[in-house]
Amino acid sequence: MYRNNKVFCRAYQFFLRIGSMVLDWSEPELLKGENSVLKISDILKSKNIKSVLLVTDNGLRNLGLIDGLVNKLEEDKINVAVFSDVQPNPTIENVENAKDFYFENKCQAIIAFGGGSPMDCAKGAGARISNPTRSINSMRGLFHVRKRPPLLIAVPTTAGTGSETTIAAVITDSETHEKSAINSTKIRPLYAALDPVLTTGLPQKITSTTGLDALTHAVEAYIGGSNTSGTRRNAEKAVKLIFENLETAYNDGKNLEARNNMLLGSFCAGVAFTRAYVGYVHCIAHQLGGFYGVPHGLANAVILPYVLEYYGEKAHKSLARLAGFAGIGKDLKTDKEKAEAFIAEIKAMERRMEIPEKFEQIKEEDIPVIVERALKEGNPLYPVPKIMTPEDCEKVVRSLMA
Numbered sequence: 001m002y003r004n005n006k007v008f009c010r011a012y013q014f015f016l017r018i019g020s021m022v023l024d025w026s027e028p029e030l031l032k033g034e035n036s037v038l039k040i041s042d043i044l045k046s047k048n049i050k051s052v053l054l055v056t057d058n059g060l061r062n063l064g065l066i067d068g069l070v071n072k073l074e075e076d077k078i079n080v081a082v083f084s085d086v087q088p089n090p091t092i093e094n095v096e097n098a099k100d101f102y103f104e105n106k107c108q109a110i111i112a113f114g115g116g117s118p119m120d121c122a123k124g125a126g127a128r129i130s131n132p133t134r135s136i137n138s139m140r141g142l143f144h145v146r147k148r149p150p151l152l153i154a155v156p157t158t159a160g161t162g163s164e165t166t167i168a169a170v171i172t173d174s175e176t177h178e179k180s181a182i183n184s185t186k187i188r189p190l191y192a193a194l195d196p197v198l199t200t201g202l203p204q205k206i207t208s209t210t211g212l213d214a215l216t217h218a219v220e221a222y223i224g225g226s227n228t229s230g231t232r233r234n235a236e237k238a239v240k241l242i243f244e245n246l247e248t249a250y251n252d253g254k255n256l257e258a259r260n261n262m263l264l265g266s267f268c269a270g271v272a273f274t275r276a277y278v279g280y281v282h283c284i285a286h287q288l289g290g291f292y293g294v295p296h297g298l299a300n301a302v303i304l305p306y307v308l309e310y311y312g313e314k315a316h317k318s319l320a321r322l323a324g325f326a327g328i329g330k331d332l333k334t335d336k337e338k339a340e341a342f343i344a345e346i347k348a349m350e351r352r353m354e355i356p357e358k359f360e361q362i363k364e365e366d367i368p369v370i371v372e373r374a375l376k377e378g379n380p381l382y383p384v385p386k387i388m389t390p391e392d393c394e395k396v397v398r399s400l401m402a
């Protein structure tokens with residue numbers, strides 16, 4: 001098939017790399033540290049915003065995680081319309097409802113508060129608000145969002161998706177089970193608050209799986225062909241921070257330093273992959289999210305070592321370098337040995353955090369569509385080290401079955 005043809009994929013990626021040089025890659029302005037989330041009120045006041053939409057999910061609302069910010073905004077006489085009906089793997093309906101709620105409450109700005117699901121829902125709603133005649137489905141893919149959303153401020157509560165700094169919003173069509181992204185520099189948040197206090201109550205399982213999502217972003221960006229010196233630096237920093245802090249955050253959730261470093265690591269990984277792309281780990285993970293509702297981080301965590309092994313020697317050099325940043329394999333000599341030690345350590349870390357090795361959910365009859373959609377996402381877009389054919393992809397998907 002043409003889409004999976006190597007020459008076509010590489011030519012497409014080359015032109016995309018050239019084209020992306022002229023885009024605006026400005027990163028969000030950061031509010032950092034304990035209770036930094038409260039500074040959002042000053043930003044809104046400085047822009048004379050009187051009513052704001054806060055997009056979150058019911059889990060976070062019930063935990064009271066938004067209360068500090070909501071109280072501060074109300075004290076400062078800013079009306080807050082809280083939309084909390086976002087489900088994990090947010091759907092088009094979630095986005096449409098959030099958009100309607102924005103207009104009903106005459107809002108002027110959006111706060112995206114939560115993990116990737118609320119943040120992506122908010123980004124999708126922002127795109128719909130400023131582009132009312134374009135459907136979510138018509139904005140999927142690259143650069144189909146024409147007008148910039150209203151002021152968007154992101155507050156990540158997982159570390160994480162990096163959605164607070166990425167140009168993507170991943171939205172599921174619940175009719176077709178298709179899960180794919182809108183990608184546009186226009187939907188990148190203008191501000192992001194990295195407040196570790198908000199993540200101290202993250203359960204162990206979400207800490208580990210979302211942390212491995214962040215690691216997957218850094219690794220997939222780094223081994224791909226679209227790196228710049230900036231994306232490389234960010235991916236290296238992310239890998240170091242994640243290897244040094246993820247297990248501490250997992251074992252000692254209240255450790256603010258580890259939580260803070262994980263938020264930074266996740267942010268850096270987001271900066272890296274939003275310019276340098278992800279790869280087949282994400283392509284397959286998105287299908288397992290769309291078909292079976294497998295949480296995104298868990299899907300990536302399980303798939304990551306399999307895809308890295310599939311790349312084989314094509315990824316050895318870059319994985320060997322990352323091993324150095326992760327503090328692994330210092331005494332080993334060849335890139336192959338170092339890369340293999342890096343993959344082995346990812347597996348070992350996953351077992352220590354009780355992440356399974358395979359999926360129970362994958363059904364035989366779904367495999368052809370999983371493969372078809374995964375490759376539709378990845379080819380020709382992602383500048384991966386080795387182009388997957390449908391046969392290769394099927395083999396990887398089969399090896400993931402319990």
Ligand SMILES: NC(=O)c1ccc[n+]([C@@H]2O[C@H](COP(=O)([O-])OP(=O)(O)OC[C@H]3O[C@@H](n4cnc5c(N)ncnc54)[C@H](O)[C@@H]3O)[C@@H](O)[C@H]2O)c1
Pocket residue numbers: 057058059060063087088089090114115116117118120157158160161162163166167168169170198199200201202203206210213289296297
């Ligand atoms: N836009 C992007 O660039 C990008 C990148 C990667 C993934 N994603 C998307 O992000 C979504 C996944 O996001 P996620 O992994 O952050 O999970 P999520 O947002 O779906 O949240 C998972 C669960 O964690 C809970 N939770 C979140 N923060 C918490 C906290 N601080 N304390 C207690 N519970 C908390 C939520 O209530 C929810 O039940 C997927 O749809 C994925 O495709 C987007």
Ligand SMILES: [Fe+2]
Pocket residue numbers: 161213214217282296300
């Ligand atoms: Fe991801």
